[in-house]
Amino acid sequence: MNCLEARKRMQLYLDSELEAETSFEIEKHLETCSECAAMFKSEQGFHQRVSGFLSKGERTPSLWESVESKLMPGRFRVGLKSIWPVAAAVLVVFLAVLWFQPKTETMELAAAAEESHRAYVHRVIGPDFDGPVPEKTARALEGKLDTAAFYCQPSAAGFVSRGKRVCHIDDVPAAVILGHCEGVPVSVMVFERNALERFPKTKRYVGSGESVVCSRAGSYQLAVRIVGKHLVCVIADLSRRRVEELALSVNDRT
């Protein structure tokens, strides 16, 4: 085996992907060629350093205990079997409440915004940048969302921005300003105004003439408002009045 043939197979050799016979031929060549031997040694050092670093890390016992506990059979079945009369009664009461409560329609945007805000509250997502919109982000959003959306943030006292990011709320791109007010996390989601076409129920409410529309979004309060070319949505675990104030303080930056 010559130098070129040996070097061509260097990665496969170091990854133990070669047949024994070929590996043996390489080893024979390395015994006689100091240049190749040095190169193989160097590459092996590189592999070891990278692999050693990448594979560093501990197992988190609490994570795996929680995962494993979800797999234990019978946990739910036994529970349900023994409490089925109670479960049936709860179901009857629940259906009765549904029947008698006034029929209201929730905005579909509320559920999507809630999911995103919950991810922020639980620190699953966080800001990606602060200050001007990075060029790469602006290029990726070209034709879908203008960069002015990232500057539509509440000017009300008490609101502090922590940074910004792009999110796709029900596949619609939104500039998201993540901040807090009175120590409570606040998400401000800014869409192109035409995003309303994707949220027909929201469109109906917003088009009703109210300057700001409020709704519950799970455990959060949501306020939606049209600001110039944008649809602004503020969501937080604050009072309806406070969230409404935040939404009303967003200025048109277009």
Place this chain on the structure above:
Amino acid sequence: MARGDKEKLKAERFLGLLKPIERELEVYGRRLTFHSEDALDAIQNAVLRAYRAFDRYHEDASFRAWMFRILTNEIFALNRKRGRIAKFEVAVDMENWQAIVERAHSEEYPYTAASMEDFSKILDEDLIKALEALNEVEKSVLLMKAVGGLRYREIAESLEIPLGSVMGYLFRARQKMRNALLRSQRRLEG
């Protein structure tokens, strides 16, 4: 056999295979997600998904490769949800792979034993930066090899890409890491 007993046996068998690779799966998940907090969600979802599909798992296949595949799909989906889209580059077939390797080992190939003699000097921070320079698939292939110890064929099965592409991605990932590390080493020396 009662349904409950059957379910219990299934869980025991599944956990028996899962436990030895839990650490590797967690390290892989944390390194492949853009936000390490996402890794926990991805791992939980992947394990529950794997357990539900465990009846379809065949013992002659590698459980390790099967789990890495499910976790990778989960992470790619999560990254997409967060607006980071996995970009599969053009698949590299065996002939192209040979061409890449030959080009790499031509006379202009930049690395020599002398310039790479002491990798222990490389800082962990430089390695993190170099890893960030990789695209999602290159990162995944490199991590499956380094963390999971998977064979090329297992990686190909996990990512559902040809074997030649695995070699291409792995080669490119290492090349990018090497170049990034060389640059930072030169900066330190200069």
